[in-house]
Amino acid sequence: MATIVEFKNYSMGFRDDDGTVYNLLDRISFRVEEGKALGVVGESGCGKSMTSLSMMRLLPDGAVVQGGEILMEGKNILDMSGQEMQALRGNKLSMIFQEPMTALNPVLTIGQQIGEILTLHHPELKKQEVRSRVLEALEEVGIAHPETRIDQYPHEFSGGMRQRVMIAMAVINHPALLIADEPTTALDVTIQAQILDVMRRLKKASGGLMVITHNLGVVAEICEEVVVMYAGQAIERGTLKAIFDNPIHPYTQGLMASVPTIRSEKKPLYTIPGTVPTVYDFVPGCRFADRCQHCGERCMKEVPPMRQAGEDHLVQCWRSDDR
Template sequence: MAAQDLLRIEGLRTSFRTSAGLVRAVDGIDLSVKRGQTLGIVGESGCGKSMLSLSIMRLVPPPGRITEGRVLLEGRDLLTLSTAEMRQVRGGQIAMIFQEPMTSLNPVHSVGKQITEAMRVHSPGSSAGQLRDEAIAALKRVRIPSPERRFDEYPHQLSGGMRQRVMIAMALACRPRLLIADEPTTALDVTVQAQILDLLRELQAETGMSIILITHDLGVVAEMADEIAVLYAGKVAERAPSRALFEDPQHPYTLGLLGSVPRLDEERDRLLAIDGSVPPPFAFPSGCRFHPRCPFSIGPCTTAQPPLRELAAGHEAACIRAPIETSLSLEDAA
């Protein structure tokens, strides 16, 4: 591992054995997260973003299982740890903000009880009073007003933005080194989204933690991420520093995603859409998995899976047509 890498994922594969055959939800992913930086992971629904995060945390639901690869946290392979050892890693070293704060919080337990539950696991010698004080401090850290009162309230008494702040407080209560934020702004209005993103940036600056930000919102990832990985059908299609990816995208799928976003510096009658949809994981096409939707596709695209190739420093794309002229778009190719 490079000295600046906090987490490194090597050849990770997660599969589900079903009546339709073997489903490869995560299929040979290699990624790294640098200390104190943010890795953005983007792609359409069904591309494997959330399953990748669950694989890192070893929370893959049955009948799924991790079949291959390594997940190295500061050189320690999490896939080789015992259940008890992994329980200490979750929350203590890696924490996760799950999708949908409205449903991720338990409605029958108070906010305070849910925050102190994780803290109790990682601080078994702490008294109830100490845990309460630390939980209230965590609520203050995420800018929740009147934290002493909120400690005893239930999720239904809080707004969506406040519930998301509670989820962040729970995740950061034990001061993890890595935070995985899975769609942290989903179902929140624009002003609350901005507040949550500002909060994550401030907490990252204060604590020095690394963040994996999983989202389908390219605006969010452009604002937050130092590096970006574009996932498609369980594989990395493109990986690059954030600025390089937006200024010089080198995979047709990335071009399509960027073309679907409104821009103030362009006049268009309609937004560009990528034809078709992500294939189900039990019916991936042969060759490049994007080729049925790609107007740049040629014969060899249908037979061989293209490997990630480095096109510039830190910029990789899995496309045999790369480098692609950046003045082109999927609309031009069509």
């Protein structure tokens, strides 16, 4: 199976006003395979969004790449020129954002906005061709009456419909990698179910999909592979089955246990003590150490190596050593 994207020991951080660089993402490695969906899970502040923005090379001011590679079909995107990147974005590499309300231009019709993405990368297309391709895309994402909808403005669309428009925009150039950053967080559950259905269908026909979310349910619905992030470290990764049925890292275990499910019993929920540390107070070792019930001396000082915990299952924890 072809690898679409690979993060290889990628590190990045932030430079503050004094020029000190604080590391955020610490040697992240994972892969997105063709036709598969990778879920990047974690709580706020764990570096999920910085991972996707790194991929798009859209990092905010003050961000510093500290090492590693991000390979897109074998080429390191960190070495690409601005122009090369521009050709990639919206074409081979596209992204769906969380807020469909703010990501659309209110004064342009849906058809104009989706069409623009197409003509930008394919200036040779004729007007009629663009229109029919946009209609196809609208139909593909399940928008009823595309012939009328194409000439309407964003305010005439509901939240769920706008998210479908965003998806149509993202997939119109058949990207090799589609990044969805919290694609359903702003939506109601019944609408979320519709959007997940669309994404599941598109996944089969597209390159790779990377879903960034805090919702473990969403991951279980559409992903085959999972990376669990904590405070900028990718602490556990593997197949959905490996991670969900046999979580090994204490953080992953805690995260799974603390979510009430629709069938859970009425006993007190498991809680992880403390809160996610900020970039200024990361410890030199495992960043979860001070909240971990199994924390030993080594955990505070040394970052544990990524070790094989099973077939298609890797974990970054000293404890798996002792098992």
